[in-house]
Amino acid sequence: MIETHDLRKTFKSRKGPVDAVAGVDLDVKKGEIFGFLGPNGAGKTTTLRMLSTLLPPTSGEATVAGFDLRREPAKVRYVIGYVSQEGSSAPEVPGRVELVMQGRLYGMSKQHAVARAAELIESLELADCADRPTKTYSGGQKRRLDIGIGLMHLPQLLFLDEPTTGLDPQSRARMWDEVRRLRDTGTTVFLTTHYLEEADALSDRIGIIDHGKIVALGTPDELKRQVAGDVVIVGTDNASDRVLQLLKGQSFVREATSADSLVRLYVDRGETAMPQIIRALDSAGIPLASLSLTRPSLDDVFLRQTGRSLREAA
Amino acid sequence: MKFLKDTWLMFQRYLMVFLRNPAWVAIGVIQPLLYLVLFAPLLKSLVHLSGFPAGGAYNVFVPGLLIQLGLFGASGVGFGLIAELRAGVIERFRVTPVSRFALLLGRALRDIVTMMVQSLILLLLAIPFGLKPTVVGIIVMLGLVALIGLGMSSLAYAAALALKSEDSYAPLIFTLSLPLLLLSGVLLPLDLAPQWLQDIAKANPLSYAVNAARDLFNGKGFDQAVFEGLAIMAALAVVGVLIGARRFTRAIA
Numbered sequence: 087m088i089e090t091h092d093l094r095k096t097f098k099s100r101k102g103p104v105d106a107v108a109g110v111d112l113d114v115k116k117g118e119i120f121g122f123l124g125p126n127g128a129g130k131t132t133t134l135r136m137l138s139t140l141l142p143p144t145s146g147e148a149t150v151a152g153f154d155l156r157r158e159p160a161k162v163r164y165v166i167g168y169v170s171q172e173g174s175s176a177p178e179v180p181g182r183v184e185l186v187m188q189g190r191l192y193g194m195s196k197q198h199a200v201a202r203a204a205e206l207i208e209s210l211e212l213a214d215c216a217d218r219p220t221k222t223y224s225g226g227q228k229r230r231l232d233i234g235i236g237l238m239h240l241p242q243l244l245f246l247d248e249p250t251t252g253l254d255p256q257s258r259a260r261m262w263d264e265v266r267r268l269r270d271t272g273t274t275v276f277l278t279t280h281y282l283e284e285a286d287a288l289s290d291r292i293g294i295i296d297h298g299k300i301v302a303l304g305t306p307d308e309l310k311r312q313v314a315g316d317v318v319i320v321g322t323d324n325a326s327d328r329v330l331q332l333l334k335g336q337s338f339v340r341e342a343t344s345a346d347s348l349v350r351l352y353v354d355r356g357e358t359a360m361p362q363i364i365r366a367l368d369s370a371g372i373p374l375a376s377l378s379l380t381r382p383s384l385d386d387v388f389l390r391q392t393g394r395s396l397r398e399a400a
Numbered sequence: 401m402k403f404l405k406d407t408w409l410m411f412q413r414y415l416m417v418f419l420r421n422p423a424w425v426a427i428g429v430i431q432p433l434l435y436l437v438l439f440a441p442l443l444k445s446l447v448h449l450s451g452f453p454a455g456g457a458y459n460v461f462v463p464g465l466l467i468q469l470g471l472f473g474a475s476g477v478g479f480g481l482i483a484e485l486r487a488g489v490i491e492r493f494r495v496t497p498v499s500r501f502a503l504l505l506g507r508a509l510r511d512i513v514t515m516m517v518q519s520l521i522l523l524l525l526a527i528p529f530g531l532k533p534t535v536v537g538i539i540v541m542l543g544l545v546a547l548i549g550l551g552m553s554s555l556a557y558a559a560a561l562a563l564k565s566e567d568s569y570a571p572l573i574f575t576l577s578l579p580l581l582l583l584s585g586v587l588l589p590l591d592l593a594p595q596w597l598q599d600i601a602k603a604n605p606l607s608y609a610v611n612a613a614r615d616l617f618n619g620k621g622f623d624q625a626v627f628e629g630l631a632i633m634a635a636l637a638v639v640g641v642l643i644g645a646r647r648f649t650r651a652i653a
Contacts, residue, residue, distance in 0.1 A: 138495055160497060168495040172488035178420045179413075190409055191496040193402070219420075235492065 087243055087274045088114035088137060093146035095132050106132040108298035109146070114276055114291075116242075119269050121289030122278040123384065125396060129298040130278040131171070131247055137276070138168040138245045151243050164192065167236035171247040174232045177221035181212055181231045184220070185238055192239035199238070206234040210264070226257035233264065237273075244268065246277040250284060262288055282384045282396060294388060301391035310382045315340065316356030320349040320363060321376030332370055338362055356381070403499040410498075410506020411513075417480070418514060428514060432469050432522045436462070436529065439587075451591040455618030462526045463541065463613030464586035466519045467606060470545050471581060473515045474552030475573045477507070478560030485564060500649040504557060504641070512549040519545045537616040540626065544609055544616075544633055551636035554644030561647045584610045608632045 095107040107129045114120040124130050135141040137150055139159040148155035151165040175184045182203055189199030207216045210230040215223055220231060229249065236244055249265065250258040265275055265288055279285050285292050286306050294302040294309070302309050322329050326344040333351060334342045338359050341352040353359035356379040367374050388396040418424060443457040453460050484490050493503055519542060523533055533541075556573070563569045581587070583597075584606035590598050601607045612629020615621070 140491065140494055163495060163497045166495070168492070170488050170491055172486070172491070174488045174492035176417060176484060176487055176489050178417055183416070187409065187413055188492075188496070191406065191493070191498045193497075 087116045088112055088120075088148070088150050088276065090137070090148040091146060093133070093136060093148050094144045095129075095136055095141065096144045105298050107136070107143075110295070110298070110300055112293055112300065112303070114274065116274055117269065117272055118290040119265060119275045119277065119288055121285040121292045122276065122295060123282070123285040123289075123292055123388075123396075124278075124280065124295035126280055128295045130280075130295055132298075133295070134168075134245055134247050134276070134278055138166055139163055140168075164239075165242045167239065167241035167244040169232045169236040169244070169246045169249065171251060173228060174235050175220040175228070178219050180217050181220055181223070181227075181234070182207060182216040184231065185234055188235045188238040194239065202238060202240075203234075206237060210234050225253055226260065229253060229257070229261065230264070233261075237268075241273065243274045243276065246275060248278055248280070250279070250281070258284075280396075286384050292384070294384070294391065296388070296392045302387055306384065309384065309387045311354070312387065315352060315354040315382075316359070317380045317382070318351045318353055318356050318359055318363060319376075319378045319380065320351065320367075320374065321378075322347060322349070323373060323375050325372050328370075328372055329367065332366060332372070333363065336362065336366060402497075403502055406499040406502030407506045407509065410502050411509045414480075414507050414510035415513065418510060425514075428473065428518045429521055431472075432465055432518065433525060435465055435468075436522065436526060440529065443588075446588075446592075449592065451589070453589050453591060453614060453618065455614070456530055458526055458530045459532060459617045460589060460614055462522065462531050463617050464584070464610045466522060466541060466545055467548065467584060467609050467613055468581060468586045469518055469522065470515055470548035470609075471552060471577055471584075471606060473518070474511060474549055474556050475577045476556075477511050477553050478556040478569050478573065479566060481507070481557055481560040482564065482566055482569060485561075501645050504554060504644045504648045507557065508550050508553045508641070508644070511553040512546045515545050515549045516542050531617065532619075533617060537621075540622075540630075541613060541616050544613060544629060547630070547633035547637045548606075548609060551633065551638075551640035554637075554640035558640075558644045558647040580604060580606055583607060586610055589614075605632050605636050 090110055090112045093107060093110040094105065097104045097106055110133055122130050122133065132141065136143045137148060137155065139155070139162050143156065150162045153161040155162060175181065185203035185206060186199045189202055190196065194202065207213055210233065212227060212230055212234065215227050220228060223231065246265070250261050253261060265277065269275055277288070289306060291305050292303070292309060293300050302312070320329055324347060326347045326349050329349045330342055330344045333339055333349065338353055339351050340354065343350050351359065351363070360377060360379060363377065364374065385396050440457060440461050443461050446452055447457050523531065523538055527533070559572060560569055563572065583601045583604040585601060590601050590607065593601070608629045609632070611625045615623050615625045
């Protein structure tokens with residue numbers, strides 16, 4: 087759905103050129119939710135604006151929904167929807183009017199646009215406010231209207247720029263459900279976020295960007311596995327030295343440390359390691375007090391690639 | 401076809417936005433009315449001064465007032481655009497296949513229509529005061545207002561897109577519109593001015609519009625001044641639209 091090769095955007099500034107996007111290679115598949123994660127200022131929005139035809143790339147290649155971004159931006163526009171961070175509706179205009187207007191700009195007939203708007207108002211639960219000016223909307227209502235505007239023309243690909251920034255937890259959960267429902271109906275979703283949890287929970291695949299470059303690309307699980315696999319923590323009653331000796335030599339254990347009668351085992355896949363650990367302890371006759379599995383977070387991924395924590399960088 | 405349809409959609413949208421804000425509608429009518437009631441009477445005592453154009457105070461003043469209405473009306477339109485830029489509306493339109501030129505022209509047409517309606521109201525209100533319009537005069541006058549509206553609004557939109565904030569747009573507009581107004585002879589005819597001031601005013605396109613407008617109401621009819629005024633305003637409209645369209649087709653960074 088999206089393929090880019092060495093996509094770049096350089097802005098001129100008083101201090102000289104700034105590489106906002108410094109060679110991005112992306113491959114977004116049809117029908118997936120692709121999460122674009124990175125700290126503020128990493129180049130997420132600039133990339134998004136290039137892919138949605140708002141900003142001409144300085145150099146590089148990109149194909150969006152089958153069309154060459156630089157040669158056929160007009161064709162790209164018909165098949166993509168874009169929901170910006172700043173909102174998209176005029177304060178004095180009712181949501182329904184905005185929706186209908188949007189459809190008509192894509193060449194829908196009036197009847198068709200009115201019917202489609204009614205459909206979206208229903209599914210996005212905007213019935214209560216659809217005919218009021220948008221300045222009276224709550225944050226969540228406004229964001230849902232923005233999404234509706236982006237979906238009016240049934241785009242194959244929807245760009246969402248920081249869809250949940252500024253939303254309360256309830257509205258955020260609702261937005262996540264909405265995005266998943268979109269994916270389930272076949273729409274490809276490309277979203278940017280600086281929330282780890284959001285990228286993790288929502289995305290089928292993730293691209294992590296820092297200083298204008300992709301530093302990691304893959305499914306959330308793949309990315310986390312790249313870091314150090316999983317961590318299995320074995321608790322024993324004063325037998326941690328024996329446990330350590332026993333398990334250190336096992337082929338599935340990459341590394342093992344012990345502290346406070348807990349043994350931490352770094353393994354490739356925690357799910358398969360845990361039964362092996364239990365069996366090994368059983369046959370050695372060592373009683374097991376507790377066993378837990380933790381996974382590295384996307385923050386560990388970011389940390390490994392950039393040397394900084396995303397929470398600090400953001 | 402798409403261009404015409406998009407222009408019509410934009411025109412409808414912005415007319416609706418304008419009408420939803422009754423304060424603007426009221427200001428648009430009340431302001432010229434204040435000039436008519438609170439300023440024009442002063443001119444009555446100047447009518448017999450040597451150099452004051454023939455035709456009586458209202459036939460001299462009201463046509464100029466319509467030009468001023470065009471100038472002030474157009475200079476304010478950029479504020480709406482800046483608000484829309486901030487609300488993300490313009491960016492949203494840019495992602496759609498909408499004709500870029502329609503984004504400009506649809507708005508400018510709305511401006512023209514509101515200015516023409518205001519002008520018509522003002523002309524009708526001025527009749528009891530002593531304005532003696534002809535049907536042809538009114539029609540040509542409205543045409544003149546439309547050309548000013550198109551040219552000046554387009555320039556105002558171009559400035560708003562370039563500056564992107566009220567804080568820089570407002571000073572620019574006030575700095576430019578005041579000398580344009582003073583040097584157009586709207587308030588007092590430039591015939592009363594010293595020669596050097598008249599010479600500077602010749603560089604102001606609006607002064608030709610004011611001369612043309614006056615001749616449409618003082619019985620001179622279609623003279624050279626009218627043609628000059630129409631031609632210069634048409635040129636202004638073309639230049640304004642070209643500059644505005646160029647701005648609208650460029651990306652907003």
